Amino acid sequence: xxxxxxxxHYPEEFAHCYGCGRLNEDGLKxxxxxxxxxxxxxxxxxxxxxxxxxxxxxxxxxxxxxxxHSSGTASAADLRQRGSSPDDETPSRFVTASLRxxxxxxxxxxxxxxxxxRAIEIKGRKIVVSTELFVDGDVYVRGEAVMVxxxxxxxx
Amino acid sequence: xxxxxxxxHYPEEFAHCYGCGRLNEDGLKxxxxxxxxxxxxxxxxxxxxxxxxxxxxxxxxxxxxxxxHSSGTASAADLRQRGSSPDDETPSRFVTASLRxxxxxxxxxxxxxxxxxRAIEIKGRKIVVSTELFVDGDVYVRGEAVMVxxxxxxxx
Numbered sequence: 564x565x566x567x568x569x570x571x572h573y574p575e576e577f578a579h580c581y582g583c584g585r586l587n588e589d590g591l592k593x594x595x596x597x598x599x600x601x602x603x604x605x606x607x608x609x610x611x612x613x614x615x616x617x618x619x620x621x622x623x624x625x626x627x628x629x630x631x632h633s634s635g636t637a638s639a640a641d642l643r644q645r646g647s648s649p650d651d652e653t654p655s656r657f658v659t660a661s662l663r664x665x666x667x668x669x670x671x672x673x674x675x676x677x678x679x680x681r682a683i684e685i686k687g688r689k690i691v692v693s694t695e696l697f698v699d700g701d702v703y704v705r706g707e708a709v710m711v712x713x714x715x716x717x718x719x
Numbered sequence: 720x721x722x723x724x725x726x727x728h729y730p731e732e733f734a735h736c737y738g739c740g741r742l743n744e745d746g747l748k749x750x751x752x753x754x755x756x757x758x759x760x761x762x763x764x765x766x767x768x769x770x771x772x773x774x775x776x777x778x779x780x781x782x783x784x785x786x787x788h789s790s791g792t793a794s795a796a797d798l799r800q801r802g803s804s805p806d807d808e809t810p811s812r813f814v815t816a817s818l819r820x821x822x823x824x825x826x827x828x829x830x831x832x833x834x835x836x837r838a839i840e841i842k843g844r845k846i847v848v849s850t851e852l853f854v855d856g857d858v859y860v861r862g863e864a865v866m867v868x869x870x871x872x873x874x875x
Contacts, residue, residue, distance in 0.1 A: 573771070580769065580770050581768045582778075584769075589767035612737050613735050615729070615736040615739070615790065617733075623737065623780075623784075626783065626818060627780070634771065658822070658825070659820075661820060665816070665817045666816060
């Protein structure tokens with residue numbers, strides 16, 4: 564992706580996700596881009612996304628960031644492993660089969676959260692994405708998501 | 720809890736969570752109550768909480784429901800195992816150490832989601848909460864959360 568965020572290349576029909584849909588006006592508009600071998604997302608949560616403890620980010624919000632960034636990473640990694648890019652072809656969409664989040668320490672509000680991810684396994688329709696979430700260079704959250712590619716003609 | 724939702728008994732200082740804080744005006748106001756040995760939360764997501772696929776609920780939203788309902792379940796189970804209730808004493812607050820979510824099949828929008836949970840392990844400050852999320856009686860999502868009680872005087 565020298566081609567902007569992967570989410571900007573999702574087909575219009577699949578671009579209404581609350582987390583990362585560019586067409587969801589109420590949503591978070593999470594973005595994913597390559598930096599070398601890692602995919603990166605940076606986000607500063609709006610003040611109302613506080614958790615139960617004053618001054619710290621809500622765990623469900625952190626799970627949302629990891630969920631959508633993992634989905635974007637899977638779409639991008641699927642293209643890259645075939646030597647393709649979102650400028651060459653429309654990315655496939657991936658859905659989450661399972662998500663594991665480890666909250667290492669409370670994540671402070673008022674900071675830019677930086678998620679750095681790798682596709683650690685690519686096998687058939689399945690891509691496993693491993694993520695670390697940093698604030699000022701320290702790891703606060705780790706995530707692992709098992710993503711599954713949706714066949715092109717799926718309409719559920 | 721014949722005493723209303725556990726979240727309505729959280730101390731005011733800890734009642735601003737985006738997911739379940741009664742004092743967060745922009746939040747989801749997730750509620751947890753006992754029904755027998757299970758804790759139950761029912762929620763119909765607002766239309767903008769759609770996922771990447773039209774007509775289905777966003778995975779990050781489902782993770783948020785499970786996160787806050789698990790935290791509420793842990794607070795309630797902590798009281799109950801001591802024969803106490805939120806009418807007798809202020810519940811302790813629990814934070815999430817880890818969260819595991821299995822998305823079994825896509826969860827439809829426009830339905831009431833019913834989360835049913837149990838505290839399957841209570842040991843020291845740690846409570847493990849297992850959850851199933853139902854729509855019209857079928858299981859769509861399973862979750863397991865490891866919750867940790869915060870000492871009373873913690874101010875981070």
